[in-house]
Amino acid sequence: MPFEFCLSNIKNQYFILTIFYFLVSSLEILGDFIGSIELVYITKPILMPLLIALYLPIWKKQKDLLSKLLISALFFAFIGDVALMFLSINEQFFLLGLGAFMVTQLLYIIIFSKTGFQIKKLLKLKSLFVLILFIVVYVALMYVLYDKLHNMLIPVLVYGAVVCLMGFLATMRIVNHLSYLLVLIGACFFICSDALIAINKFIFSADLIFIQPMIMILYVVAQYFIVVGLIKSYNQ
Secondary structure (H helix, E strand, O other), rough: HHHHHHHHHOOOOHHHHHHHHHHHHHHHHHHHHOHHHHHHHHHHHHHHHHHHHHHHHHHHHOOOHHHHHHHHHHHHHHHHHHHHHOOOOOOOHHHHHHHHHHHHHHHHHHHOOOOOOOHHHEEEEEEEEHHHHHHHHHHHHHHHHHHHHHHHHHHHHHHHHHHHHHHHHHHHOOOOOHHHHHHHHHHHHHHHHHHHHHHHHOOOOOOOOOHHHHHHHHHHHHHHHHHHHHHHHHOO
């Protein structure tokens, strides 16, 4: 049967961790949806460690620089996740979360630039068009946010540039089609998740109804797709 055939091609550890990751993600999103802080506090800190565990077989086999960078990126994403949980206690946790996620984005930039990226590809018309598209997205979002940022202007401008560069470099990777597609979708979802966070916080004063579940749906799928896409890059 097709289902049995699929299972026979997936390592048990990989399959179980994937199911568990999306189960925990669903519980976290449910916690956001119903306003259960306790459920969010229990589930959210588990998400990135699960993705690290998912990647560990590759790390044990390869032990290369990219594996170290990815695990580091997920570790800083874990710090960002935990920091943003405590926004209601102190707004300074937003800066901590922003800083942690910026490190994650910078590490993704390095990873993407080392997985088949070629400078000469920048000269192609398609690449220039994609670069202009990301610049337009960045300028449009910053224009919308500009008057609301105040003392957060510089951090948000810098973070926005970094995350858009991450997205652009995801389009420049030269790898197998599946790896390319998964990472690109993940990067785009990550940008959308961050954009929703900024719009909700600075324009709507975090008052948008049900926006947090949408942010988390985009985020958990983004991180999973990036990790799995990078795993697939070894299957050349």
